[in-house]
């Protein structure tokens with residue numbers, strides 16, 4: 217057997233060790249959330265999502281969405297509620313600008329209290345809602361945020 221002893225200066229090694237493997241931040245577990253604020257196509261544009269995020273922040277809630285929002289990439293897929301998303305049953309589910317299609321309802325109808333904000337009084341979401349606000353979300357949501365902040369101090 218031939219022995220060789222190559223001389224390798226540390227500086228000649230070009231491959232650097234990678235950073236140690238770390239698990240990525242845990243994917244959001246909506247099933248553990250006590251309060252969920254969920255946004256639908258009524259929000260119209262990605263740039264408007266912040267309006268609803270403000271409400272989630274004020275309530276200490278997780279954000280969720282209907283399928284078109286996630287399909288558009290406005291929120292990550294893991295936040296989709298419904299038959300092809302997560303099934304959730306929080307204490308409070310606030311549906312903002314969501315019509316209440318059956319594929320969405322099956323994912324959230326087990327929620328203890330459902331609050332719906334929709335400008336269409338005939339939207340099916342009101343059939344499962346405990347509290348309904350018929351109005352323009354762009355007026356209702358900021359007003360709610362103000363009120364939540366006032367009450368919570």
Ligand SMILES: Cc1cc2nc3c(=O)[nH]c(=O)nc-3n(C[C@H](O)[C@H](O)[C@H](O)COP(=O)(O)OP(=O)(O)OC[C@H]3O[C@@H](n4cnc5c(N)ncnc54)[C@H](O)[C@@H]3O)c2cc1C
Nearest residue numbers: 256257258282283298299300301313314315319320335353
């Ligand atoms: C096989 C299959 C699987 C599916 N899986 C899912 C699923 O997992 N989850 C899911 O959510 N959907 C799913 N869908 C899609 C589902 O059928 C609906 O298309 C979807 O839920 C509609 O989303 P939306 O309520 O956000 O939008 P829309 O139905 O377009 O409703 C938007 C609502 O916003 C209201 N609105 C508009 N402007 C305002 C305003 N300024 N203020 C207040 N309200 C306003 C409107 O009145 C309307 O009710 C699936 C469909 C199929 C075929």
